[in-house]
Amino acid sequence: MMNDDINKKVEILTLERFGRAFTFVIVVGIIVLLVLEIFTHRHGEFAIEDMFFFPAIFGFVAFVFVVMFGTFLRRFIMRDEDYYTKREGGNDDT
Amino acid sequence: MIPDFGLPPGFLMILGAGLIPFLPANLRHVWMLLAIACSATTLIAPSGEHLLWSVMGMELSLYHVDNLTFPFSLIFHIAAVLTVIYSWHVKSWAELTAVLSYAGAAIAAVHAGDLISLFIWWEATAITSVFIILAANTVSARHAAMRYLLVQVSSGVLLIGGAALYFHEHGRITFEAMTLGSMATWFIFIAFGIKAAFPFLNGWLQDAYPEASVTGTIALSAFTTKLAIYALARGFPGTELLIWIGAVMTAFPVFFAVIENDLRRVLSFSLNNQLGFMVVAVGIGTPLALNGAVAHAFVHIIYKSLLFMSVGTVMFHTGTAKASELGGLYKQMPFTMICCIIGAMSIAAFPLFSGFVAKSLTMTALGGTEFMLAYFVLLFASAGVLEHSGIKIPFFTFFAHPTDRKIGKTPTGMLIAMGAAAVMCIGIGVFPHLLYQILPYAKVKNPYDLSHVTGQLQLLLLAGLAFVVLMRTRLYPPEIRSTVLNTDWFYRRLAPSIIGAMVQVFMQCAKAIDDIIISIARAVMRGAKWVSEHPISGPVIPGPAALVQVIVLIVIMASIYANIK
16 A cells, blocks of 8 residues: 555656656757747748747747637536436447 | 459458458458458559449449549558558457448549549448447447438438539539539538538537547548548639638637547547648649648548557557546556657647648648638647647646556557557658659648748747646646537437427427317317207297207217317
């Protein structure tokens, strides 16, 4: 039992380490892209895309919007797990 | 020398499928690969008509080959091979028969040079794929299969109706580029739109695909929808309406995918979103855009199969694909995790992965046109793709939180199929000319220039940062066991409710009318009884008395008659 608890804590710490590594890679990547943005000429398909760091800002805002609006939609389109099956029949029996 | 079996491509696979039930279980997969290999020999056939058949004054073209058929036929054969290898451990002859005949029907449909042949194979894909869903052998799969069949057959009925009208209008049934306008072309367009999962016609996809077995879903994800993309590319290239339909398709499924708990359903929403990119490309209709549609369909079949295979392998071991019940499997299933991440990076279009080299064609083709809004909708959807398929799938499956699940040995076939698909995802990403050389139209230049690469990386990495911020601030929504309503709600809940209410109102009206008739009859009966109990007597004239009796009798007869009716 005690071993299980220790293993679980180790697992949690490992997952947190992965999370930090993921964040580190993302941040380093963004810094490199920022440097490239300053010192090179990037052009997009439309003029507005040529604005400084446009795709980056667009990506950040779009991602947050997708998650936030999706979460908001839960109020309208989320139902109990058995919403259909309680009328149509079970889903595991053969 | 070109092998000539005198049969359309894919037909050999259908014939081969018919023998699967009679073969020993350990020979079935080898037999399937043999059938696919025989069918694949037709890939080297030159452009032209190879099998014509005159029926009732119409010339059916059963074996048409050109630049557009080749990439679709090739990737369908590859997808069939991947499915067979992935399902090597499956002994069910029913599922294997359905898979091989379904793949064969889809390949035959690609080579149909006329609308009647197309209809035949179009319906064949519908019927064979129903058996794949049924092979899951659960109650909900059986229900989903019936709904799926209803929708798919509706598509076929519209197609044959459109083909008949088209023949009436033009005197030919050649499957050629059409212009929207007449009822014939609208019928055909909607028939294609159903299978391409246009907005509001898409419910069947998210309803049925996740109900199939672990292996069945791999086959389903590859053929039907991409056959529809092929049909749109041949039948309606440059139809502007498709740009807007496609733009909506790319955007709206991402919101559903965010909150969906079943990861195979998330992948089905993701599939819908990817089809949107292809539909937009067909709508633009320039050679570069059509190349983009074909390239996207090609790579999408591989990376979507890979993602379904990864989640399927997890489901094979754990019995569930629900995000709320998974997580922490990175240690138990490292190979599957790596394959899943490769699939995720491919679909998110990271440079050096296959999605990038395909999607950049469509985005370039859309750039500089008057459809700037559609361009930015696609850019927005690209961030959405990263959310649901790039991050959500691998994160909630392999990380998220610790697990003490014990995982058994993964069948070798599953590992080989995932590995092969992962290699193809990276191979096409690193060597895009391998894909570009088989595209049907103009030559395509290398997508790896500084602007494309840094622009795409900016979009993806900052979207990734948004994920980190939302997770650390606990604003990212937790996974909840739930059902997310989709457009199938209209025929699963709304239509039955409306019809039920209408039947109830009708029954109540009928009962009310019945009650009125019965009460009139009773009143008449009471009157008749009163008359019989109060006989007309005394000094009266017989004429009026007899008249009263006759009138009472008529009323009684009429009321009884009305009541019987």
